[in-house]
Amino acid sequence: MPPPWMRPSGMSRSPAMQRIYLRRRIVAGVVVIGIPILVIILVTRGGGGGSGSKVGTGATTTTSPRATTTVPPSLIVAATSWHLPVPLARSVVLPVNTNIGVFGGLTTAATSKTIYQIDPVTGIATNVGSMTAAVHDAAGAVIGSNYYVFGGGAATESASVQQFGFSNSDHMIGSAIGNLPAKRADAAAVTVNGQVYLVGGFDGKQWLADVLSTTDAKSFTPQAQLKPAVRYPAVAVLNNKLYVIGGELSPRQADATTIQQIDLQSFAVANLSPLPVGLSHASAATLNDTIYVFGGRSGGHAIDTISVLSPTTGQLQVVGHLPTPRSDMGVTVVGQTVYLVGGEGDTAKPVNTVFTVRLGTPGGG
16 A cells, blocks of 8 residues: 555545645645755856855955956068169168158169168159268268268268258258268167267277267267277167167177167166177167167178067067068168168178068967
């Protein structure tokens, strides 16, 4: 005979059996209804142990904010599809409006007097004038609406300052407007807040330690002394400090390992951490508040490295490579793109290639 709670409803039950039957029905109903409610409560309160939740007496439930990740910019390095009209190295390269101005330089046969204006999009190069004197290894700057070439060399070193400006939209005229305090070739120039600084160089007999400043390309003020004096340095400015990177040393023409920092308020010169190996004939530019150093020569060979300079220690960290080793490139920034113009390969012969360097996001271009 089945137990009382399993008997069909038509069978008679005693009062005690009816009470037992009723209690069991109530318990079964509570279980059926309660389990789904408990599941809903646990899911709502994050009972699965998800990170960022905290439940307890006197505590509130909090959710940690999502971490944001800053994707570091990547370097996009390429050779342009277009080339210079002729192989050129050691030219003065300046921004000319949204174009690239190339003044003089060394060809495979001689020193050039030609001034080219190049459209960086199409690569079309227009001969817009001639220099007063052909030079290579000069320094250059833009002051107002005029373009200046300081010193340089050909058969001998020069002290001449050449000024150029547009007579119309497609032709430049120029003249020699004065002289530097002494002959100066193999120097570099940088402009900060309207001041042009000429750094390093060679006068035909000795390496030049004095750093000159000018606002008009006519009068020059000595502001600092390099320690040591160098020629063929790379220079750049960041946060009102001028950095002189490597260069050639006197008298053995060895590559310098020095990174010299010049405070442009006090003009104090400090030597930062030395480079592990010497570097000269490199190019530098400031892009997105970062100093980049491109190529150069080390141990007698052209190199292909692109490095970032630490402004506090002076250490160079390699972050990329040029398509091929290059030294003595002209450098300018147009928009947010660095243009590395011409230069020399490992055989020290001028080339007609142009490299571009810009910043992008990984995978995004």
